[in-house]
Amino acid sequence: MGSRKTSVAMMFVLALLLILFSESIPIEAKWSDSSAAPNSSVGCSEKERNALLIFKQGLYDSGNCLSSWDAGENCCNWFGVSCNNQTGHVTKLDLHLQLVEHRPEDGNKGQSCEELYLQGKLSPSLLDLEYLTYLDLSGNYFQGIPIPLFVGSMRNLRYLDLSSASFSGMVPPTLGNLSNLLHLDLRPAYDGNLWVGNLHWLPNLSSLQYLNLGGVNLSKASSHWLQGAVNMLPSLLELHLPFCDLNSFHQTLPSSINFTSLSVLDLSYNPFNSSSSFLLWWFNITTLKYIDLSLLDLIDAVSLSTIARQESLCNLQSLSLSGNQFNGEIKELVNALSRCSNNLTNLDALDLSSAKRSLVVSISQDWIPPFNLSGLRITNCKVGPTFPTWLRTQTNLWRLILSNTDISDTLPKWFWELPIEYIDLSHNKLKGLLPISLSRSFSWVDLSFNLFEGPVPLWSVFSSMNFRSNLLSGPIPSELGHKMPVLSFLDLSENVLNGSIPQSVNRLKRLETPSLSKNNLSGEIPSHWGNMKGLRMIDLSRNNLSGTIPRSLCSLPQLGYLQLSNNNLSGELSLCLQEFSDIYTLDLGENRFVGNIPKWINKKLVSIAELRLRNNMLTGNIPEELCGLTSLHLLDLAHNNFSGPIPSCLEDMDGFRHFNSYYHSETTLLIAAVIISPSISMTLDGKGRQSEYDTDQLRIVYMIDLSRNNLSGEIPTGITNLSYLGTLNLSMNQLSGSIPKNIGDLRQLETLDLFCNHIEGPIPTSMSSLTFLSHLNLSHNDLSGTIPSANQFGTFDDASIYEGNPRLCGPPLHTKCSASPPPESNRGAINDEDDDERDKFWFYVCMGLGFIVGFWAVCGSLVIKRSWRHSYFRFMDNAKDRLLVIIAWFINDRVLRRRGDEMWNLFTVECGLWRSYECFHVK
Known part of the structure; x- marks a missing residue:
């Protein structure tokens, strides 16, 4: 008896969250005309055949699966086409992405294709298929075009599937004209971007039984999606709205539930800001068998207790509440599970994932569970160190997830015999x-x-x-x-x-x-x-x-x-x-x-968003055409041999001015x-x-890195218009001029590196407004004036940020600034005048001393001492002879001279003779 109680207790621990995979059992239904057949003895009409041929002209068929579409053939025998076997009208067009292989016995003239994968555009000629009830174009690639408006005029459609077909833009409200529709699936592909202006058209689809808008942005419909749209579909059996950016709902919940046959509900991965009353409303639907409310950030202990009081928990076959915040006592759920103990033998899938890695699943190795799962998911929980042996009893298990569960064991041989x-x-x-x-x-x-x-x-x-x-x-x-x-x-x-x-x-x-x-x-x-x-x-x-x-x-x-x-x-x-x-x-x-970077780059890489050519041996100028890459938001050309100026057209790069x-x-x-x-x-x-x-991080990186090249000229002032720029690295080039005065307009700037250039002038006061700036390096330039101290500059207390700029003063440098510095507008002129006066004074002093010392130290001694005078003239004669020999040697050895010039130029290009040893050493 004790062992039996332990097993029951373990069973309740496992079912504590009762979070089941959101595996919706598909509802098998024939949405198209029941009399439709792929081959019709009657044959399709010329109007419908021509409509299909025009439709084909706008498509690119990589697998050649539409080669059977021939003007001289009965279109009812064409691939993907089905007709009514009595009238011959085309009723079904099924061209979803699929792996197929047709042989001669299929009636398609020996056609063979490995994959149906369509691209291109949809022709309105489909409107001539007046009896079409079934249209499936899912999984193809329509390159981000909008869903055509004419689809809303195909009034006989009962089944419409445009999912994962790379459509983008607004879902046309004209779809509300399809009053006979039973099945609607508009899930976008990974690169699609579908959204709705509202859902006021949805109630017109009064016969709808299956609705899947997963991944469609419904944020503009947050206030009416439930009360003014979904709840007005009385025939609805399945509702799938995951990843829809639903963040709220009308504060007054509908007083009655109109879809009394709903069996599948998926509202997962939506940032709802709600209370337990919202959950309670859904759990009043007694027909629900599959619920997925994962990662809603609203399931707390109170909500869970509210759910546990509902008798309809006992009818569920799949409940997913994973990734929510479970805190506090949840005794009521345990009590609810105990009331449902006779139903746990039907448990089909279980999810014990934990958002905070706080759940420990400690199960005896000899435990035999009362259920036979088809799906198990345990993540971010402690299950190990041994591999759970009770899985050996799960003979229906086809999907198993044990991720981040501290298992440090080997996989047993029986594991590979499971039907997973x-x-x-x-x-x-x-x-x-x-x-x-x-x-x-x-x-x-x-x-x-x-x-x-x-x-x-x-x-x-x-x-x-x-x-x-x-x-x-x-x-x-x-x-x-x-x-x-x-x-x-x-x-x-x-x-x-x-x-x-x-x-x-x-x-x-x-x-x-x-x-x-x-x-x-x-x-x-x-x-x-x-x-x-x-x-x-x-x-x-x-x-x-x-x-x-x-x-x-x-x-x-x-x-x-x-x-x-x-x-x-x-x-x-x-x-x-x-x-x-x-x-x-x-x-x-x-x-x-x-x-080099070719000038036609803006015509070829039209979609490029992230370009990294760092640390190669590329040469030449950075072409102006690079600015034509309007989606570019990450440009890394560092550690190459690019020369010339930075393109002045950088301000035209829209990718740095808008959020991606x-x-x-x-x-x-x-x-x-x-x-x-x-x-x-x-x-x-x-x-x-x-x-x-x-x-995910790359999508929000806005970076320009042109460091360690041989770029010259000034920093383009237009660069301050790149409002989303986060990293700007122009270090170790030959840039001159000043820092743009409006650099403070780069409010998102986090990194600014201008190390080892020839940049002069003051540090612009507008830089004090760069509140996100966390990394700054202005060292080894020719900057002058006082280092700003306001706002973010108060955190840059490392003197190495400014070293190598002898005319900079103020903290954190030890060089103090004058007590009353002149206004910044005329400070440069006053400093220049003072420098001129000082230079003139010391010039005359040094000239006078030089004349006295030079004349009497050299000429005077030669006049007085005869032996010195003879030695001096002999030395001059010998020096003259040596100089003539050296000149002749250099004239004859031009190769050596060229090499000397090359070495000198290389040296001056690298850093310049005027720069400090530190800059040269780093390079």
Whole structure:
């Protein structure tokens, strides 16, 4: 009996938060015409056939899957087209992203395509498909165009799915005209930016059963989304509104619940500012079986107690409250679970994640749970050190997440026999060897940040593998591309791999995000990348790769992020730059590239946001055309040989004047209903030290680093218009002139480094308004006057910030300023006059003394002493002979003379004879 009580107690500890995966069981329904068939004996009309052909003309079909769309064929036999088998009218158009393979028996004339992936624009010719009830274009790439307005005129539609198709802009309110719609899915892709002006059109869709606006910005509809829109859909069965920026709701909750059939609710990841009454309203819906309220920042102990009092907790099959703030006593939830004990055998998924890492899951090794889960997620909790053996009883488990749970064990053999498709065991201390091969398939495996050793395993039927930051060694298997043909996500970074990148990598046609950084890889980058059209992110940084960048790699149509820094790559820079089409993050720093920045850069890299060419051997001027990169907000050209002036057009760079609201620099994959983001980063010099910035941080970095070049001229005054500029580093150049007077307009500036230039004049008083400034270096210039002391300057008490400027005075320097300095407007003129008078006086004094000393010390002694006079003239004769010999030698040896000139010029260019030893020593 005691053992049984212990098991029950453990069961309640596990179910304490009862947070279940937000795995919505899909509602199977045939939204299209029930009589629709892919092949119709009647045949489609000429009007509908022509409409489809016009629609095809606006599309780019990379997989050639629409080759069956031929003017002379019955369009009911075309790929993705279904017709009514009685009338022949086109009723269904299903062109969602898919991996397909058609054979002759499919009735498509032997057509073969591996992947349907459309790009381009949508033609209004679809309006001629008057009987169309089903339209699915999800997963394609429509390049940020708005959802066409004409879609709202397709009044017979019952099923509309435009999700993950890279649409942007405002959701057209004309969609409210689709009164027959049963299914609506508008989730944007990772690079999409959809938003609504309001949701007043939504109640017109009175028949709607499925609504998914996840990721659409609904902030402008926060005041009416519930009472004036969603609650007026009586037929709604599933409501998905995660990541919608909903931060409030009408303070008066609806008095009644109109959608009495709702079974799935997902409001996760919204910054609600609310109370427990908001939660209580939802839990009054007795039909709810799947609820996800993760990371709402409103679930506290009081709210949890309120939820626990509802009898409908007992009807739930999935409840997710993860990532909220659970504080204080939660006894009422435990009591509620005890009342529901007869229902726990149906528990399907469990989430015990903790926002504050305060939950300890201590379970006996011989415990046998009463349920058989399909999904388990335990993160940021203490589960280890041993691997939980009770998982062996979960024979239905297909999704397992045990991340950051302090497990420091080996994986038992029975683990690989579980029917798991999705595994995340990251951020533990798991160790040992991994199986070399597995006969079964997985959708996703994440074993990153552990201590696994041995070679890279070849697990054939895998779509995604993450082995980042382990101890895997040896070469990458040469059979990689042959053994793992469906791989789409691969991260082997931060291991101890060696050898070269295998040529078979080009067979991974579905690969989107390979990351091999921070290893010991050598050799050249494989030359053939043309087959990998889906590549979006490549990270080969921090290895020992050599050779040039293959042109086929630079010309990938969807490549948005390329990280090749810290290698030994070489070649002409422009040869690669001219191939890019849609790159937004490019890091070629710490290599051996030569050449200059081409003037056509603004016509090729039109989308570039982050450009890092640091520490190469680039030369020439920085072209004015660089200012045409309107999205650029990170520019690092430091440690090169650029010369000439800084472009005066910097003020035209809009990327430094506006907040970057784009969602890029990060490739995401949707695998097993989980968004996967590769770990990508960039090393930058900021605040006087090198730091590594991840993807989220890079989006808010506004940096210009032109340090350690040979730039000359003045600092452009227009640079003060770059209002979001956070880091400006112009150190170790040949810049002259003064610091722009309006530099205080750079209110976001955190780092200013002008070390080792020729900058003169006073420190502008406007710099006192730079309240975010935390790193300043003005040393080794020719600045003069009093160091400001107001505001932020009071914190810069390190004298090294100002050293090497002999005409600066005031704290923290020991040089004191005069008690009553003249006004700044005429201080320079007065100082110049005083200097002139002093110079004249000492000139006459020195001239008189020099004449007396020189005449009597030399000429007088020669007149008096005869032997000295003879010796002196002999010395002069010998000196004359030596001088003639030296002149003749220099005239004959012109090569040596040229070399001497080159050495002298190099010396003067580097720092200048007038500069201090310290500046020369640093360089």
